[in-house]
Structure formats: C-alpha cells, structure tokens
Amino acid sequence: MPVVSIAWLRDDLRTADNPALLSAAQDGAAVALYVLDEDSPGIRPLGAAAKWWLHHALTSLRQDLEALGIPLVLLRGPAGSVVPAFVQEAGAERICWNRRYGGPEREVDTAVKAWAAGADVHAESFQASLLHEPWTVRTGSGGPYRVFTPFWRTVSAMDFRAPLSAPEKAAAPPGGMPAGDDLADWNLLPKHPDWSAGLAEAWTPGEQAGLSALEDFLAGPVQDYDDGRDRPAKPGTSRLSPYLRWGHVSPFQVWHTLSRVRGNGPGPAVFGTEIGWREFCWHQLFHNPELATKNLRPAFDGFPWEHPQGSGPQTPQILRGKDAQARPDSRPDDLDPLDAWKAGLTGIPLVDAGQRQLWRMGWMHNRVRMVAASFLIKNLGIHWRVGEEWFWETLVDADPASNPANWQWVAGSGADAAPFFRIFNPETQAKRFDPDGEYVTRWVPEALTPLYPEPLVDLKESRRHALEAYESIR
Numbered sequence: 001m002p003v004v005s006i007a008w009l010r011d012d013l014r015t016a017d018n019p020a021l022l023s024a025a026q027d028g029a030a031v032a033l034y035v036l037d038e039d040s041p042g043i044r045p046l047g048a049a050a051k052w053w054l055h056h057a058l059t060s061l062r063q064d065l066e067a068l069g070i071p072l073v074l075l076r077g078p079a080g081s082v083v084p085a086f087v088q089e090a091g092a093e094r095i096c097w098n099r100r101y102g103g104p105e106r107e108v109d110t111a112v113k114a115w116a117a118g119a120d121v122h123a124e125s126f127q128a129s130l131l132h133e134p135w136t137v138r139t140g141s142g143g144p145y146r147v148f149t150p151f152w153r154t155v156s157a158m159d160f161r162a163p164l165s166a167p168e169k170a171a172a173p174p175g176g177m178p179a180g181d182d183l184a185d186w187n188l189l190p191k192h193p194d195w196s197a198g199l200a201e202a203w204t205p206g207e208q209a210g211l212s213a214l215e216d217f218l219a220g221p222v223q224d225y226d227d228g229r230d231r232p233a234k235p236g237t238s239r240l241s242p243y244l245r246w247g248h249v250s251p252f253q254v255w256h257t258l259s260r261v262r263g264n265g266p267g268p269a270v271f272g273t274e275i276g277w278r279e280f281c282w283h284q285l286f287h288n289p290e291l292a293t294k295n296l297r298p299a300f301d302g303f304p305w306e307h308p309q310g311s312g313p314q315t316p317q318i319l320r321g322k323d324a325q326a327r328p329d330s331r332p333d334d335l336d337p338l339d340a341w342k343a344g345l346t347g348i349p350l351v352d353a354g355q356r357q358l359w360r361m362g363w364m365h366n367r368v369r370m371v372a373a374s375f376l377i378k379n380l381g382i383h384w385r386v387g388e389e390w391f392w393e394t395l396v397d398a399d400p401a402s403n404p405a406n407w408q409w410v411a412g413s414g415a416d417a418a419p420f421f422r423i424f425n426p427e428t429q430a431k432r433f434d435p436d437g438e439y440v441t442r443w444v445p446e447a448l449t450p451l452y453p454e455p456l457v458d459l460k461e462s463r464r465h466a467l468e469a470y471e472s473i474r
Helices: 019-025 048-066 080-091 103-118 149-157 197-202 207-216 223-230 241-245 249-258 267-286 297-303 339-343 351-361 368-379 382-394 400-409 427-433 439-442 459-471
Strands: 004-010 028-036 072-076 094-098 122-126
Touching: 004 019, 004 080, 019 028, 019 094, 019 122, 019 207, 028 048, 028 080, 048 072, 048 207, 048 382, 072 080, 072 149, 080 103, 080 223, 094 103, 103 122, 149 241, 149 267, 197 351, 207 241, 207 351, 223 267, 267 400, 267 439, 339 368, 351 368, 351 382, 351 427, 351 439, 368 382, 368 400, 382 400, 382 459
Parallel strands: 004 028, 004 094, 028 072, 094 122
Antiparallel strands: none
C-alpha cells in the first residue's frame, strides 16, 4: 500500500517548483488540501477581488493536479483543527507544506506541527515563496534590515536554488479520500451586483497563465522596464504581481528565467530590484506581524490622521448600483471625500483614473498607486490604514506584506519610507508620466469636459496643511 501524504497548499497554487507537493508525490499517493481559513485568530479574511481570483485559481489548479493523478480536497474553517481532522480521516502518514511568514499563520502552522508530533504523523515544511528566509538575513549588528538598498545588496549576492520540476504522475490514494466542499458553496464570486466583468477581461488566474505572462514580459517589455514601468498608458510592467501573490509562479522561477536576459541593458536589473522589494516587504512582515495595523515608526502614532466614519473596505453606495461600473455625470454634493476617492470622483484626473482602473481591473499601475495613496494620506489627511484596507478589498494582488508595507512607505511611517514631506503632486506626475493624457483619457473620458467635478481640495493648500501636521510630531 502506498504511503498517503498530504500537501497542504496555501499561497502556492502551482504544480512546478512546489517543494511540498513534490515531496508528497514522491512518497507514493499524494493528496492536495486547500483550507479556506477565515476563522483562526489573527488570520485576515480575503478581500472581495482576492476571493474572485481564488475561485478561478482553485478551478485551474484542480485541472492541473488531475493531470498528475493528485486529487484536490477543499475544506473551510480554522486550519488548526480542520487539517488534523482531515489527516486522520484520510489515514495519511505525512503532511507537507510550504512555509508562511505572517505571525498568525506561523502560529497555526506551529500548532499543526506540534499536533503531528504527538499523533505520529511526519510533518515537514519547505521554503518556496521567498528567495531567502527572513531569519537568515541580518545586518552586521544582528538585527533585521530597515533600509532596502543594503538589504538587497546582501540578499542579491546570495545563491538562490534552481526551480524544481513538477511531480511525476502520482499513485492514486488507496480507498479514495474523504469528500471536501464544493467550491461553488464558498460563494467567492460576486453577485448582486456582479462587478467582476472587468477582472475577467483583464486576467486569467492559474499557473499556465502566470508562466505565459512571465515569458511575454521577458520577450519584450523587460528591455525598457527602467523607463516603461513608470508609464501607466504603456504595457511596460510585468503584471506578474497577482501570479506571485497566489504562487502560480515562484520567485525562483522568475529570478532564474530573468537570467536569460540579464545584462541586456538596465531594464532586467531594475526589474530584479522589484523582486527584491517584494522580499523586503515580506521580511518586514516577519519581523513586524502588525504591519497592517501599527506604524513602524512610533512617532507617527501621534499624527493627526482623520478616521472617517465608515472608513475601511466598505464599498461606497455610489458603486453599489445595478450597473457596478456606472458613475454619475457629476459628483454628488453629499459625497464624502473618502467615498469620492474610492469612486474616482476627486476631480484630480490621475487619481481618479487610477481608482477607476482599480475598480474595473482589480489592479492599478504602481506609479499611480503611489500618487493615489499620497493624495489620500497627505492631501485629504486620511489615515494610511483606511487606504490599505480599500486596496485589500479591491486588489487581486493584495498580499499581507506588500500591501501594508507600501502604504506605510508612502505615509512615511514604515521601513525605508519616503520622507513625509515627499508629497506626490498628481498634476506634475501626470505631465511627466502621462504627457499625452492617454491613461487619464482611457479611464476618465470626461476629464476635459464641463461634467468633470472641481477638485476636492486645493493641492497647494492641502500640502501646506500636511506639512504643518508633520511638524507637530517631529
């Protein structure tokens, strides 16, 4: 009888370069398990756009695993109890997983490993989603890095393992497996209204789509990435972020594939630093589990942020209509500034273009993300956590590390943060990076018409207020 091994998958929804899946399959009979855990203490429930992606990602993964003879079982609930119960019911002798780095996630994994030791089940974890484990990268004084440049200088000089192959076809588990949940019963897809049409037009979740996106990027845009990444109207970015977030591709696959073009101008090298920034964000989360809720720089605890009523991920009423993409011809007089920002009705063309792209695609160009975030924090004076929560709700690529780390970077409260007095001027940014107005016109076609609303705030005056608030905590 073949040994039954469970590969407990999380944010690693792929078959290739998946050490936990490979190890489970090499034992004989492998079963893949995915647990939707929204119940364990501290685990952050997924946002709406992420749930849409997860539904389609699991559908794609099931097909890929079936080709390898590996069943995928879906369960829902607190993983600390659901996983042990499934292992026992399946009669498995081993359980494997790829390591996670958030505080609550590590607590769950530690508890499962402790249970396995007492239940005579072999548990083994692997490195799969980061080029180097956070506890292996330290400054000369022994602490974690708080500045990106020396961090990446250290990490990029290290060796990275080569990507692993997908498993060979595995043996069927003897006697079948316990039944799991029906994916449709999880209700991950939006209904009433269904606002996901734009997401479906823009994205194909899954491993093969992620690998194709990587190849397409390296075949062209990477050569001019150093300049093209800042042009929101151009296809100059990789758009790999959701595929990395969900583990359809691994950083090892990206890094080693990038080596084919490394040295061909500055573009590949600059893109490599973006992989490094992703690492840096995850190392921050490992050392600061409250990254999404606590300023890394304590001085900002006294900053006079505004905390609007109904702040956070709540969708404005203006976006809840039957046609989820429709907006009024003008901004209603009673629309509060936060909802106007969410809906792309601030009267600032580049900010509104980014917010509408986000709502339509579940994604926003990174240059515009910085501008939109700076406007919310520094021109509207609203706490970075409010914006972070909205991005968590609406981005298909929102992950627990990059999303809060980047919001804290813009706010000036995080590691290697932009100085607070660096306030992105949306008009200057538009002139420099969207000089022909192509991006703005695509997403805000009324921007140059009388229908377009007046700006919510005066950019110069609101900048002055922001700097005065900053002086109060210095």
